[in-house]
Amino acid sequence: MNYKDTLLMPKTEFPMRGGLPNKEPKIQENWNKSDIYQKVQEKSKGLPKFILHDGPPYANGDIHMGHAENKILKDIIVRYKSMNGFDAPYVPGWDTHGLPIETALAKVKKVNRKEHSIAEFRKMCAEYALEQVDRQREQFKRLGVRGDWENPYITLTNEYEAxxxxxxxxxxxxxxxxxxxxxxxxxxxxxxxxAEAEIEYQDKRSASIYVAFPIADGRSVIDEDVSIVIWTTTPWTIPANLGISVHPDYTYVVVETSGHKYLVAEDLLEELTSVLEWEQPTVLNKVKGADLDRILAKHPFYNRDSLVMLSDHVTTDSGTGCVHTAPGHGEDDFRVGKRYDLGILCPVDEKGHMTEEAPGFEGMFYDKANKLVTDKLTDAGLLLKLEFITHSYPHDWRTKKPIIFRxxxxxxxxxxxxxxxxxxxxxxxxxxxxxxxxxxxxxxxxxxxxxxxxxxxxxxxxxxxxxxxxxxxxxxxxxxxxxxxxxxxxxxxxxxxxxxxxxxxxxxxxxxxxxxxxxxxxxxxxWFDSGSSHQSVLEERSELVRPADVYLEGTDQYRGWFNSSLSTSVAVTGKAPYKTIITHGFVLDGQGRKMSKSIGNVMDPIKVMKQLGADIIRLWVSSVDYQADVRVSDDILKQVSEVYRKIRNTLRFMLGNLNGFDPNKHRVEWKDMNELDQYMLVKVNELVKRAKNAYDDYQFSTVYNAIHNFCTIELSSFYLDLAKDTLYIEAEDDHKRRSMQTVLYESVVALTQLVAPILAHTADEVWEYIPGEKEESVQLTSMPEVTEYPNASVLLNKWDQMMDIRDEVLKALENARNEKVIGKSLAASIELYPTEHTKELLSTITDLDKFFIVSDVKVTGVKDQAPAEADQFERVAILAKAAKGETCDRCWTVTQTVGTNEKHPSLCERCATIVAKHYE
Incomplete structure (x- = not known):
C-alpha cells in the first residue's frame, strides 16, 4: 500500500499564482455582465444611507498615481460600508470646464480659437472633454473601482448646469x-x-528696489528737501503709483546722510543704514505717522503727486515703513486708496502689456518694464538700491507662470x-x-x-x-x-x-x-462649477442625499473643492454640504521627490496594472499612511507584492484543507470544540473587531497590518502549521479534523470578507472556491459580525500564555538545530522544567507534542531542577534532544511504536490504526 494515498493532503483548484494582469479584466467583465453595482444597490435598499460624494477629477489626460490613490481610497470606504449595513451608492463625477481644455484643443487638436465662433469652439471643448471622460472612466474601472459608471455626473451636462x-x-x-x-x-x-484657490506659490527672482520720493508739500510737518523712501519688488508698478501709506502709530525719523535727507520708520533705521550703506546718518527730526496724513510727495518720473495716507496694513517686518501704493495693483492699496478717494490707475492690459496710461512704457510686457523703470529712477537720481532676491510668488496653477494683481x-x-x-x-x-x-x-x-x-x-x-x-x-x-x-x-x-x-x-x-x-x-x-455639486448632484439624484457623509480629496482641496462647496452650500442652505472631510497627501517617488516626467520618476498606474495588477496598487494604497504624503516605487510595490503572495497563499492553503468540507453538514459547534480551536475562533473574532473598527475610523493601514499579521503569525506560523498533523493524518470524518476545518472555514470566510474592500478582485476569486451555498459574490455579503464567545477572555489569557511558552520552545529547538542535535522539529523530544505557575498551566493541556510540533514532550520537574545544558527562559527551562524510535512513514513522527503492528511495520501505532480502519 502507498501510504501517501491515505493522507488527506490539501486539494483546491484555486491557483497558486495570482496572474492578476490577465485575470482582473475577466473578473471585471463578469461584474459588468452581472451588473454587480446594481445588485449591491438592490441588496442595500432600505438600509441607512451612506454617501461618499466624489470630488470630480479634471477631464484631461490619463490618470496618475494620485488619481489611483484617491479613487481606491473612496472605493475601499464605499465597498466596506455597503457590506456593513449601509446603502452606499457611489456616483463618480468629472470636472469638464476651464482653461486646460481650451489649451489642450490648441495643442493636441491644433484648433485655432480665432477661426471659430465662441459657440463652435465650446462644442469642440465639450467633445474633447467627453472623450477624456470616456478614457479616464475605463482607467478608473480597471482599478476595480465600483460605481454607477454609466450614469456619472459631468459638470457640462444640461442638468448639472441648470x-x-x-x-x-x-x-x-x-x-x-x-x-x-x-x-x-x-x-x-x-x-x-x-480665484485664490487657483494660485500656487513658487520661487521667483525679482528686482528689489529702494526709491526716494521727494516731498512736494510737507504741510509744515516735513521740510520739502526731504524724500520719503519706499521699497518694492515690483518696479513695473511704479508707473501706477498714486500714493504712499504709513502707519498712524509708528514713529518716523528724518535722517541726513551724505547731504541727503530721508524719511523712514524709526524701527527700521538700523537695518536700512546697513542695507542702503548710509554713512553715519543723523536723526534730524521725529514725527508720528498720524501727523504725516495727506502730505504730498512727487512721483519719481511723472508730473503728478503721490498722497501720503494712513493705513494699518503697513508693517515693520521689512521695507522702510513707508509703503508704495498703487490702487490698481494691490488689495491693501485699493482699500486705502478708496478710503482717500484716490482713484484707480491700472496701466496694464489683460495680456500683461503696459498701456498708454504708463507713458514711456506703452506696449511693453510688465515684467520687461522692470529694467526700464529702474533706469528711469537711476537717471532721476532716486534709485537708492537695486538688488535681486528670490522669494515665494503667486503663479497661475495651470500655466505655471507668474500672476499679478490687477x-x-x-x-x-x-x-x-x-x-x-x-x-x-x-x-x-x-x-x-x-x-x-x-x-x-x-x-x-x-x-x-x-x-x-x-x-x-x-x-x-x-x-x-x-x-x-x-x-x-x-x-x-x-x-x-x-x-x-x-x-x-x-x-x-x-x-x-x-x-x-x-x-x-x-x-x-x-x-x-x-x-x-x-x-x-x-x-x-x-470652482463654482464643482462647488455647486451639492445641489446639482446630491440634491438632484434620488439615490443621494445632502449633506454627504464624506468628502475625500487631496490636501490641495482645502483651498479648492472643500472651500467652494462649503461657501456655496452655506450660502444656499445655511449648512455645510458634508459631515466629514478626509484628506490624503501627495504621491511621491521612492526617495520622497515629487514625480516629474523630466526627472523620469513617474509611476504610471496603467503600466503597473499591466505588470502587477490593480490589486497590488489597491493593497499598496491600504498599506500607507495616506493622510501624509506617500511614497511608491518598484521596490515598494515589490514588497507589497510579497505581502499579497503571503495573503493569497494563506487563503489557498485553507481552501485546500477545506476539500470535502460542507459547512451545512460538517461544521462543529463551539461547545464541541477543543480549547485550541475555540482560541483560534476568538483570535478570528479579535481580527474582525480590530479590522472593522479600523475601517470605521478610515485607518486602512491598520486593516492591512491586522490581516497581514493574522495570516503570517496566527495562521501560517502557528495554527496552520500544527493543524497539518490532524488535517493530513486523521480520518476524513474525525471529529478533531472537522473541528479544525470549521475553524479554517470561519477564518477564510471572515478574511475574504474583511479583505474584500481592498483586494476587490482576489476576494471575489477566493469566494468562488469557498465550499457551501453562498452569494454569487462576496460583495453581496455582509461583514462578519463580532461574536460574544463564552469565556473568551479566559481562553485568551490561557492560550496567549501558551503561545509565549511555544515561542520559548521554538527558540530551544532552533538552538538544538544549530548544534546539529536535531533536524526537523518532529525529530525532537523535549523535556520541560517549568516554573510552578507554568507547570500548573501545562498540566491542563493535552497533546503537548502536537502543540509544539515535536515527537515527544515530558514535563519532568521544576525550573530549578533543569540540567545545565537546558536552555533557560523566563517561564521554562528546555532540554531538546533527538527523539528515540523510528520515523513513521505516514505522519513522520519519531516514535518507539513504529514496528509494533505486524501488518504495517513502518507505521506508528496511531497511523496503523487509522489505515486499518479506513483504508484497508
Whole structure:
C-alpha cells in the first residue's frame, strides 16, 4: 500500500499564482455582465444611507498615481460600508470646464480659437472633454473601482448646469453676488482673473528696489528737501503709483546722510543704514505717522503727486515703513486708496502689456518694464538700491507662470456676509486628520470676496443681463427661465441666441425703456462649477442625499473643492454640504521627490496594472499612511507584492484543507470544540473587531497590518502549521479534523470578507472556491459580525500564555538545530522544567507534542531542577534532544511504536490504526 494515498493532503483548484494582469479584466467583465453595482444597490435598499460624494477629477489626460490613490481610497470606504449595513451608492463625477481644455484643443487638436465662433469652439471643448471622460472612466474601472459608471455626473451636462444656475441665482437673491471694480489675481498667460484657490506659490527672482520720493508739500510737518523712501519688488508698478501709506502709530525719523535727507520708520533705521550703506546718518527730526496724513510727495518720473495716507496694513517686518501704493495693483492699496478717494490707475492690459496710461512704457510686457523703470529712477537720481532676491510668488496653477494683481470689473461672491456662518459649520464637521479644521478655518476667517468671473469661453455663463443704462439684471424670474432653458438646450444657447430670446417672454425692466438688453460674456469660475455639486448632484439624484457623509480629496482641496462647496452650500442652505472631510497627501517617488516626467520618476498606474495588477496598487494604497504624503516605487510595490503572495497563499492553503468540507453538514459547534480551536475562533473574532473598527475610523493601514499579521503569525506560523498533523493524518470524518476545518472555514470566510474592500478582485476569486451555498459574490455579503464567545477572555489569557511558552520552545529547538542535535522539529523530544505557575498551566493541556510540533514532550520537574545544558527562559527551562524510535512513514513522527503492528511495520501505532480502519 502507498501510504501517501491515505493522507488527506490539501486539494483546491484555486491557483497558486495570482496572474492578476490577465485575470482582473475577466473578473471585471463578469461584474459588468452581472451588473454587480446594481445588485449591491438592490441588496442595500432600505438600509441607512451612506454617501461618499466624489470630488470630480479634471477631464484631461490619463490618470496618475494620485488619481489611483484617491479613487481606491473612496472605493475601499464605499465597498466596506455597503457590506456593513449601509446603502452606499457611489456616483463618480468629472470636472469638464476651464482653461486646460481650451489649451489642450490648441495643442493636441491644433484648433485655432480665432477661426471659430465662441459657440463652435465650446462644442469642440465639450467633445474633447467627453472623450477624456470616456478614457479616464475605463482607467478608473480597471482599478476595480465600483460605481454607477454609466450614469456619472459631468459638470457640462444640461442638468448639472441648470442646477448651478439656481445656486448662482439663490446667492444673488440673498445679496451675495455683486459686480465691482477690484484688484484680483490676474494671469496674463491665461488672460483671466483667478480665484485664490487657483494660485500656487513658487520661487521667483525679482528686482528689489529702494526709491526716494521727494516731498512736494510737507504741510509744515516735513521740510520739502526731504524724500520719503519706499521699497518694492515690483518696479513695473511704479508707473501706477498714486500714493504712499504709513502707519498712524509708528514713529518716523528724518535722517541726513551724505547731504541727503530721508524719511523712514524709526524701527527700521538700523537695518536700512546697513542695507542702503548710509554713512553715519543723523536723526534730524521725529514725527508720528498720524501727523504725516495727506502730505504730498512727487512721483519719481511723472508730473503728478503721490498722497501720503494712513493705513494699518503697513508693517515693520521689512521695507522702510513707508509703503508704495498703487490702487490698481494691490488689495491693501485699493482699500486705502478708496478710503482717500484716490482713484484707480491700472496701466496694464489683460495680456500683461503696459498701456498708454504708463507713458514711456506703452506696449511693453510688465515684467520687461522692470529694467526700464529702474533706469528711469537711476537717471532721476532716486534709485537708492537695486538688488535681486528670490522669494515665494503667486503663479497661475495651470500655466505655471507668474500672476499679478490687477483692478478690473469682476463678479464677486461675498464671503464676508456669511463668514461667521461658514466658520460655525467648520466646527461641526468631523476632520481626518484633525488639523484639517484649523487649515480650512484659517482660509475662511479673513476671506472677504470670491472672484467668480472668468474671461474665457469654456464654462458656464454668468446668467446676467444688462439694461440700456448698463445696470445688471438678475431676478428670480430670469434665473428660473435661464435654468430651464439650459436644462432643455444646454448653456451654449447663451452664446448662440440674442439676449431678447434668452429672456422670459414679455420681460420688461425700468432699466430698458426701449426693451433692449445685452448679456454678460464672462463665465463662472470652475470652482463654482464643482462647488455647486451639492445641489446639482446630491440634491438632484434620488439615490443621494445632502449633506454627504464624506468628502475625500487631496490636501490641495482645502483651498479648492472643500472651500467652494462649503461657501456655496452655506450660502444656499445655511449648512455645510458634508459631515466629514478626509484628506490624503501627495504621491511621491521612492526617495520622497515629487514625480516629474523630466526627472523620469513617474509611476504610471496603467503600466503597473499591466505588470502587477490593480490589486497590488489597491493593497499598496491600504498599506500607507495616506493622510501624509506617500511614497511608491518598484521596490515598494515589490514588497507589497510579497505581502499579497503571503495573503493569497494563506487563503489557498485553507481552501485546500477545506476539500470535502460542507459547512451545512460538517461544521462543529463551539461547545464541541477543543480549547485550541475555540482560541483560534476568538483570535478570528479579535481580527474582525480590530479590522472593522479600523475601517470605521478610515485607518486602512491598520486593516492591512491586522490581516497581514493574522495570516503570517496566527495562521501560517502557528495554527496552520500544527493543524497539518490532524488535517493530513486523521480520518476524513474525525471529529478533531472537522473541528479544525470549521475553524479554517470561519477564518477564510471572515478574511475574504474583511479583505474584500481592498483586494476587490482576489476576494471575489477566493469566494468562488469557498465550499457551501453562498452569494454569487462576496460583495453581496455582509461583514462578519463580532461574536460574544463564552469565556473568551479566559481562553485568551490561557492560550496567549501558551503561545509565549511555544515561542520559548521554538527558540530551544532552533538552538538544538544549530548544534546539529536535531533536524526537523518532529525529530525532537523535549523535556520541560517549568516554573510552578507554568507547570500548573501545562498540566491542563493535552497533546503537548502536537502543540509544539515535536515527537515527544515530558514535563519532568521544576525550573530549578533543569540540567545545565537546558536552555533557560523566563517561564521554562528546555532540554531538546533527538527523539528515540523510528520515523513513521505516514505522519513522520519519531516514535518507539513504529514496528509494533505486524501488518504495517513502518507505521506508528496511531497511523496503523487509522489505515486499518479506513483504508484497508
Amino acid at each position: 442646477e448651478q444656475i439656481k445656486v448662482f441665482g439663490e446667492m444673488a437673491n440673498k445679496g451675495l453676488i455683486y459686480k465691482g471694480k477690484k484688484p484680483v489675481y490676474w494671469s496674463p498667460s491665461s488672460e483671466s482673473a483667478f 483692478v478690473t470689473d469682476q463678479w464677486f461672491a461675498s464671503i464676508k456676509q456669511i463668514r461667521e456662518q461658514i466658520l460655525n459649520e467648520v466646527k461641526e464637521v468631523k476632520w481626518y486628520p484633525l488639523w484639517g479644521e484649523t487649515r480650512l478655518h484659517n482660509m475662511v476667517k479673513d476671506r472677504e470676496d470670491w472672484c467668480i468671473s472668468r474671461q474665457r469661453a469654456w464654462g458656464v455663463p454668468i446668467p446676467v443681463f444688462y439694461g440700456e443704462d448698463n445696470t445688471p439684471i438678475i431676478s428670480n424670474e430670469t434665473i428660473e427661465h435661464i435654468s430651464n432653458l439650459f436644462r432643455e438646450h444646454g448653456s451654449n444657447i447663451w452664446f448662440e441666441w440674442d439676449a431678447k430670446d434668452l429672456l422670459p417672454e414679455g420681460f420688461t425692466s425700468e432699466h430698458s425703456p426701449n426693451g433692449e438688453f445685452t448679456k454678460e460674456i464672462d463665465i463662472m469660475d470652475v
